[in-house]
Amino acid sequence: MAKNLAQNAGKDAIRELGWWRAHRFLLLRRFCQLLIVILFMAGPTLGVLKGNLSSSNLFDVVPMSDPLIVMQTLAAGHLPEATVLIGVIVVVAFYAVLSPRAFCGWVCPLNVVTDFAAFLRRKLKLKTSFRWSANIRYWLIPVLLLGSALSGSVLWAWIDPVAALHRGLVFGFGAGWVLIAFVFLLDLLLVEHGWCGHLCPLGATYGVIGRKSLLRVVAVEREKCTKCMDCYYVCPEPEVLRQPLKEGDRRVMDQNCISCGRCIDVCAEKVFEFKNRISVKQID
């Protein structure tokens, strides 16, 4: 089969597998993201999740804290109380074991915005515009830590659109919507996957945390690949799919994969599957 058009990405899969099957991970992710936001918005009324993504507690028992924020607090020169430190350990341990950048694909509310921008880009046939290095985000981490140390503040908290969106939903937006609009326009008009794929230092942090995580997308049936390119079109980090589809290791081992499973959804040939990376080590 020849290469498909970007705006038609996923149509083969819908025809072959049916709409539900061709959207299963997308629907699961949206459900997961929505559920988490609703639980946060219900806050103390329900008593399941309190706080926000910066720091929260589950059932008033399990603390969870944003590792990037806590690193900035430490860099600024404040040693936080044990609750926050335990919270970081909980979060880091969870994502280090689970799957690379599962936070980005399954929790982060801004993912819905950037996914929508990418969707519009495909449908409106907006071609790649500026190209930025995908490593800016990794450089941004030490820059923010240094900036926090110099300014004596949690620097990223002022302008972070992820926090602005989540905090906005739970506590009220104020002018924070400007940042969200910013990210949307950046992704739509300037750089493809501009925010999540190039700039977001939180995503980069979770990338580092999830380097060795277990659950990976694996191109188990890559011999069936027809090079229709649908998975590349929908993947927010298309570079990660290159190697596993060629030869050698079939596992997506790149830490930039956000574990969204959209490639599994849109593949009519069922090339991909989520697998434990240790159990498939022997393939090929």
Added chain:
Amino acid sequence: MSGSKTKTSQSRRRFLRDAARTAAGVGAAATVLGLQSMQSQARDGAGVPIRPPGALPKGEFEKACVRCGLCVQACPYDTLKLATLLSSVESGTPYFTARDIPCEMCEDIPCVPACPSGALDPNLTNIDDARMGTAVLIDHESCLNWQGLRCDVCYRVCPLIDEAITLEHVRNERTGYHAKLIPTVHSDKCTGCGKCEEACVTEVAAIKIIPTELAKGKMGAHYQLGWEEINKTLENSAPEVPTEALETLGGKL
């Protein structure tokens, strides 16, 4: 002819695309600078934003607060708000505006144990020890008591009545035979809860909570108030006097 036309339309398209991108880039830069400038001018309505009880001093608090809003959710009176992008305090940090909803000074201080980072000092267990700010009768020209009237509302609503706010009698020179009862804040007792500012009956509050470091002057150690010095024991020569001897002399130690 058609070839050159395509070329023209292509170059026009490229021009439009580049122009749109430049506009987006310049717009982005302008927005960031504008936001920065707007935030520096931001004022949250009337009054100064006040931090929750137990908040570390300015400078330390901004480092320690992880912007989670757990204190805001723990506050039973909706006093605390979480700052947004254009608030006059760092976005994501908690504050309250005394004129809108003051701190009710809960005995169990639920906001403090809710804080996971220590930005609200967990050692604060008695709300009377909180120092959120200091009340200042900042405009006595519009204070009713200063006109010689009996309003007293700030004094009456003060949770530490007769300690944090007292009424001091001053001669009313206008009438010549009345007293003015001047609401007087004692900063060693005032918690900065803001009940007085909320309750102040004038159109704009005459008494306001402001950050203690702004509110307080300092006399300087070299000022010695004779009427207080006389009651202090001398550092070097505390006399070894038996208490019985003091009793017979009618003195006190």
